[in-house]
Amino acid sequence: MVGIMNPVSREKLASLSSSVKFAIDLGSKLELCRQLKHDLLEEDAADLSEFLPSIFDLYSDPFGPVRKFATEIIGEIGVKHLEFVPEIAPFLITVLEDATPAVARQSIACSIDLFRHTLEKIAIRGLYSSELDSDLESSWSWMLKLKEKIYSIAFQPGSGGIRLVALKFVEAVILLYTPNPNGSPEPPPNEGTTIEFNITWLRGGHPLLNVGDLSIEASQRLVLLLDQLRFPAVKSLTTSVIVVIINSLSAIAKKRPAYYGRILPVLLSLDPPSFVIKGVHVYGAHHALKNALLSCLKCTHPSAAPWRERILGALKEMKPGGLADLALNQVHKINGSVEEEKDDSLLIKEEKPLTKAYDAAGSNVGRKRSGTEDSSDLAEKDEVSGKRVKATPSVSEESTKELNRDITVSQGDISSTQSSTRKVDVDTGPVQQLVGMFGALVAQGEKAVGSLGILISNISADLLAEVVMANMCNLPPTHPHTDTDDELLEDMCIVGSDTQAKYPQSFLADVISLSSTFPPIASMLNSQQSVPNKIVKTEGEEEVDVVADPNSALAYAGMAHEDENALLATDLPVSPNIVLPGMKIDLPTPSDLHDTGNLESGIPGLDSSFRNDGLSDTQAASSLVSTDIEDASQEQATSFGGKSPLHVLPSISIDRSEELSPKAAVTDSSSMVSSTATSVVSSCPFVLPKMSAPVVNLSEDQKDDVQKLAFVRIVEAYKQIAVAGGSQVRSSLLAYLGVELPSELELQKVLREHILSDYINHEGHELTLRVLYRLFGKAEDESDFLSCTTAASAYETFLLAVAETLRDSFPPSDKSLSKLLGEAPRLPKSVLNFLGCLCSPGISEKAEESQSGDRVTQGLSTVWSLILLRPPIRDVCLKIALQSAVHHLEEVRMKAIRLVANKLYPLQSIAQQIEEFAREMLLSVVNVDATERIGAEGLISESHKDSDLEKSSNEHQSMSSISKDISADVHQSETSHSGSSPSVPEAQRCMSLYFALCTKKHSLFGQIFIIYSSASKEVKQAIHRHIPILVRTMGLSSDLLEIISDPPSGSENLLMQVLQTLTEGTVPSAELIFTIKKLFDSKLKDVEILVPVLPFLPGDEVLLLFPHLVNLPLEKFQAVLTRLLQGSAHSGPVLTPAEVLIAIHGIVPERDGIPLKKVTDACNACFEQRHIFTQQVLAKVLNQLVEQIPLPLLFMRTVLQAIGAFPALVEFIMEILSRLVSKQIWKNPKLWVGFLKCALLTKPQSFSVLLQLPPPQLENALNRTAALKAPLVAHASQQNIRNSLPRSMLAVLGLAPDTQSSSQAQTSQAHTGDTSNSEKDAAVTEKPKESSSAS
């Protein structure tokens, strides 16, 4: 042990430990520690002893993980070199107090190792010597101190997380201190071997250790542990502590069975509800307890045995599941002895059916034979007849008693199947209760008929189906009557009775029950008489075939369901027999039948009931049958060739038995049967001795075939049932079968085909739903991935297939699909996809083009109802609808939009989503590109103008035609333009929904204004196309007003269109006018926006605006003109034509900042419309204008135009001219030019006016307009005129040389001219009046 210290190593260690100390971050410290640990453990004891203090030193580290690591290192050193214990143990004791729980826990973990090793070492040393060295003794005393310290932690309340480990420590010590019955009783021969330490190695005389003392201490500690779990200490524990204690105790009990008797009482008395600790998490402790008890249960030690029963009881109360259940069963099997003590032990129960099966086997074969041979109800009756004489089915005391007994038997069966083979049934509590209830009711006999009826009518068809199915597995593997005649009688009663009174007995667990259940339930649902009536209707072949088949088939299925080959084999032959009577008795069996046979006593009750039903009319037919039957039973060798109805069944049963019973015994008998079936039948039932059980092992494939065939038959039978009615109840059963039978058989496919072959008549909807609910239930119920996934897959397939067929085979108006999807328990993704395709037909579905519209409607209405009915999938459905609302086909889109906007959008919960989607779509078209905006705008405004023009030219043209025009326009431009931005249809596709929403929520409209400016021209076109309809639908609302009052820049064109639409055909409201005016005044200076409301403005306001209007492009001005003059329908023209012209002339280009050209254009525009601006109008205007001071700039121009337009006005004009003369027109050079032009134009009439000019002006005039001179001179030369002219005038004219006098004359002349002018003027002013009145 004494080694020479390796300096390198020491140095290395020292540097390592110091670097641990000085390392800054935790990660590197831990890394260094790890290295240190590795190196240290290589060292030998001597080195370590020197080095130990520096490791202890490490513990002073501030980091918890480092301290923990240090503790771990020290612990391992201790284990390796036990001689350090006296140093290490005190260290560990200090560490126990560490503030960091993990460090303290590490200390305990090290302690147990150390403790174990020390104990072991001391024990073994003690074996070989009576003296131990002092080192060991001191080690041991330190260990004991350490142990006590940990004990105190373990039993100290509230020491939290450390306590868990401390408790575990206690467990470990207890285990160390007590003998291990499974351990090696002798110590290993040499110290090196690793055998688990066992205290039994210690013998008396050990210097330190005394086995007795140790075990006393162990048991004391155990008591302490147990006390923790006792009331009231348990109350103060946390769940985690309880869990640990329970686990520890169960471990101790398991490993040290000697303590079993002490631990178990405590565990058993640990009442779960009572250890609700601060209301916290009982469940965990409860579960721990359960597991603890289970593990105790598995203990095979003899001392455990007495407790078994109590543990079982406790576990039952705790309702163990899963593993517990299995374990329980195992235990039952293992511990047969215990079982036997109980009177209804499971084992016995399990055996019972088996023995029965064997017993029954022989007779079964017999019966099968008779069944196949006789192939009628009589087969069974024959058997009965042989054994039974008395006991009527109704209320005889005896039968009642038997019934009771039967109930108990069947219940016994239930429990046995439950616990042994069929776990499926364990959970069907309510159903089993119902079965029991039926049983109890039936046991009361006829008294309970009413109650039974009520019970049946009140439980749902599904539940009833469950009951029937649950009952199937209660069926005893054989008929009980093989042993006891009385039981058989009972069965007969059940089968035979088709009235209400009897049928519920069917629930008494028999194959018969199933077969008889169908008709009776139907009879319950209908009236009491309905069954016989039905039978009368369908009597004969069909009836037998149809009704009997499903039942027999069902019976097969039920049997197959049992999964037990033996049962299958023995029961299959039985079923046809049983079934037949059940069915056949529905046919009136007349009394002569009973006379002939020796079986009357079994049947009379039945017959009487039939007769009571008044079926005498069917007597003939039935007697025929019965006679045959009678023959069969009497002679037992009848040819059945002619009786097809009877023939069908035997052949079936033979087939079955052949299929099902490949084994020798059965094959023999069945082949015999088949050979004799049609010809001779021996008295097999009575002759054959009981045979040993013909256990037939069917291969999987055979089973599958049988099941599938059976099911197909059942389904086929349902077709007839559907015709007969009353399938409501049965469909549940069918669905149940279809789903519960193994899915490999594709039964669901069969079922689906059945449903779809005639959806309506087969109650397809109900049946589908039942199947779906079953599958859904399975998918949800199964916790195991496999069946869960499989069922979900089956569900999906089924639903999808039905849905697709519904779509393909029904007209779109049919509501089946919608109903189905609305009521199906869950809609998987594929179905939603299917729905999506329906609503948004893709390119792939071109085939159905013609119908697609209706299909879309169908799909959408389905979606709508789904949204309303199924909140959980609302979002998905909404998505479908929304996708459809942006479909590329307009027809589809409009349908979807109508749905979304009218039906869905009003729903508060989804409005937001719809809005967001619509907005997103709207924005998507804008964000594409905005490069061609400028060009686009130009185009739009043009098209806009066009429409405007059109409107003005044809006021009453409908809006739609305008929009058509726009769209036509748009189309043209579209063809010419091809860019990256979305096309117009594309833009429409995306925006339509949003527009539709706008009509519902006007504030949304604002967004369109916002995007408008950045939209491409196609988008703008699309918008314009929508606007008229949209705005008209919306009407003027406050929201819209608000939008109008503050349009974003760039949206002027849009605004214009909106305003136009708003003012179209109606009087705009005062608010609208006000808003527009305000807008014009404040923000938007463009007078154009006022145009739509101009007709509704007061005249004086319009006059104020006139300069702006004139400034508009000519076309627009023309439109404005029309509007103004026509006005609105309600208020009449805003301005008269005269007012308009005067207003135009009132414009002063310089002052108003309007080009003269605009004004002249405006004038021209007026003159163009001669039918409005008539000569009277012009006269009036000129008359007024001429009075203005100063004269309007364009006055003379207008005069000229007037003459040009209306030559008849010349006289009037002359007067105007002479007035101008009097106004000294020459002082205005511009007008003077015009005056002269006019004079020239109107010569010779103007001569008189010219002559009124003062001579200088005349001279000027003649100088300017030379062309006037000669004619004027000629005119003046006329004598009478010449005489009237002053000299000065004549001088100007060259007629007189004197110029001075002429000027005088001129003034006087001017004066006279004035007066004459005014006279003429008066005459002229009258003129328009006349004309206006005339016109």
Add this chain to the structure above:
Amino acid sequence: MKFRYAMVCSSNQNRSMEAHSLLKKQGFDVSSYGTGAHVKLPGPSLREPNVYEFGTPYKHMFDDLRRKDPELYKRNGILPMLKRNLSVKLAPQRWQDNAADGCFDIVFTFEEKVFDMVLEDLHNRDQVLLKSVLVINLEVKDNHEEAAIGARIALDLCEQIEAVESWEDSIDDIMVSFENKHRRKLLYSISFY
């Protein structure tokens, strides 16, 4: 991340792998196991499941099923699941056969049966290290959707556990607050290595 986690379900395919994948993404030190005897995956019908041994690489299963019926296994979500799994680790591991993987601090199970089996296995080992392990059962239905939900819940719980200094002292509080938050019942037990 101071704790070592194990996610355990029956086949080490769906629930445990979903959680494994999620926790791994979040940077947890996590492993996953199954407690079943074999790895069973749904087949064309309930009676014909695809059965593999633990240790068969996910890739192998993936290729196998894709070869068999890509349509079916895609539709029922098996192929996507396997694809996810093979990106997480090589092959499914059986809990009982991998004791050598060392000590875990927290073991999550997703089914009570599995929980019991893990506990039983832990109890059957020699508990000498006295290192506590927290076993939590979070009941999760074995389908894809629920597994995803379950994994998120497990992650949440793991984060809460990580947040405290030592779970031994505060596990009851964590459980209570968790149960109140998620309205899910938890089951836990404490065992030792």
